[in-house]
Amino acid sequence: MKQFFTIFKFELKSYLKNKVFMGVTIFLIAVLAVVILLLPTIISLVKPDTSTAQSGVMGVCYADESLSETVTPALQNALTEYKIVVDDGDRKEIKDKVLSGEYDCAIYLTDLLTYDYYVNDLSLYDQNTMIIDAVLTKIYQLNAMVSGGISPGEAGDIMSATPNANVVTLGKDHSKNFMYTFIMIFALYMVILLYGQLVATNVANEKSSRAMEVLVTSAKPTNMMFGKVFASCTAGLIQLLSIFLSAIIFYNLNKSAWGDNQLIQSFFNIPIDLLGYMVLYFLLGFLIYAFMYGAVGSTANKLEDINTSVMPITFLFIICFFITMFSMQGDQIDSLLMKIASYVPFTSPMAMFTRIAMSNVMWYEILISVLILVGTVVGIGYLSAKIYRVGVLLYGTKIKMTKVLKMIFKKDNN
């Protein structure tokens, strides 16, 4: 145990002293500080006041000029970003004015239910026709009611009546927890991938520098493997937590500036128990992958071999990530695929975490998935230590994993 802590301390110190590690952490915290502390101010400076600003001009031409009295003010109310200009010309004239740029867009109103909308390039986000449709429909319906004998005041009340809907969420509100689940899954993905590769590089480095020759005679392979993996896990956790905590601190410092931004609020209102689950699944998921990365690193002859050797593990991990991401985006959290994935140890850190965050999972389901994960972590840990013991001493020809496994099991039979 003492040896494990010696290795753990040595490896963790190496991470914390590493300039890239420190640089990336400080950079990310600085980016967060700028975004969270300064972004609202920058946005409010850059964004014009929408209540009064009119960024464009819309020409309106009436075939029946009597419509102008009711339609023009209604359009001006609905399309606040446009200055509505009543044009006395004909179709051709307003078309020319749109082409020349005098109007950003224009409409030719034949009657309340027929109009042409003229615009130079139709933007993907152009919603003007929808707004105009709504305005015209409302005026048409009001007119119809008034001519049917209902007073204008009553007609207005009828038109503006809306049902009083009260949404009671018995499960979880996806609109609120989607954001933080997404960010957490993404953080999990990045950290496991980056630190896993670091473990592999670290082992291969020791092997190629031949420091391994002395190391294997000084320490037990299980201590070496567990010491290294736990150290990188701790380093990853330290980085992750310092980034998350500084984000929370920055947000609280600048809470008022963010006002009632739903997206940001939903992210910073993560339930505490979910943070706990995140740390738990991060640890277990990280350990499984880091052990595999470490074992593969030990079979590499040169540092350059690492990239190709770790590819199968990286692919496996990316597939798991995409299963979770697509399920989240397609709102298929409780699909059969996700249910299976939340028990398979390679996918469960992401899949089960997502289900806990966005759906209702029974306590025993979580327990089963955690137990399977813990068992697999221990199993893979010991297997990887054995692969490591054999792998680190094999030099020369390209080492096949099957050969290493054969050697391990042959040894175990003795």
Added chain:
Amino acid sequence: MILQVENLCKSFTQKKVLNGISFCANSGKALGLLGRNGAGKTTTIRILMNVLPKDDGKILIDGKPIDYKSITFGYLPEERGLYPKKTVKEQLIYFAELKGVDKKEAEKSLDYWLKRLDAFEYKDKRLDTLSKGNQQKIQLITAIIHNPQIVILDEPFSGLDPVNAMLFKDVVKEQINMGKIVLFSSHQMNYIEEFCDDIVILNGGKNVLSGNLAQIKHSYRRDKLVVSSGEVNKILQAYENATQISSSEVMIKLKDEADKKAIMVKLSNEFDIDQIKVYEPSLNDIFVEFA
């Protein structure tokens, strides 16, 4: 303390690497482990240090199976290598701690060895900034910083200048005199002859020769005389079974070992002789013959 290795066998997948290696090493003495490349020396060393499991055979300390918890090893591998980006101090303390030495003791021992090997000024330098000779000193310290009972040195003198070689020799002699078991593997036969009382020669995973070096040399037939003289040509003419081995030396092969004394007297009477001795094979000759 006596280290006994008996009938050690090991094979990797299909290939048999060790096929019954046996030898014996005593504390206070150095054992030379010899053999050509691929003879099985490194595998033997790794099994001895419990890095690789053995297929068969015994490793005994004072007649009892070795207990790796109580026996400490120090190892200087042939393939040198430590952490190039770490400071000398950092890695030496780390290796000592891995071997169970506590930090304070490791620091004391580190200072002693760095001073002893004339490398104290590099204590806080990164390893990759040191010269090859100095890196080798650091590597030697990793092998002995924890005061091990068994020291295994694989080619300890390769690549050293004469001054550093002297420093290393003193340390090795000191380790032997401290009563440790020293296993010494090298292709530089002069060093083996200088340090080792006993040798074992491996060939194809078997030991083909083992025992006390002086006795091995003595066991060869004593039927050749090496004569140093200024009259080499005259001796060559007088003895048809004489061959010149250098400008001032000839070797005379005797028909019968019993004639040795008579021929020595005869030679000294007839020629101007500087020295006559019975020929003993060098370790190099023995190695070439067996390995």
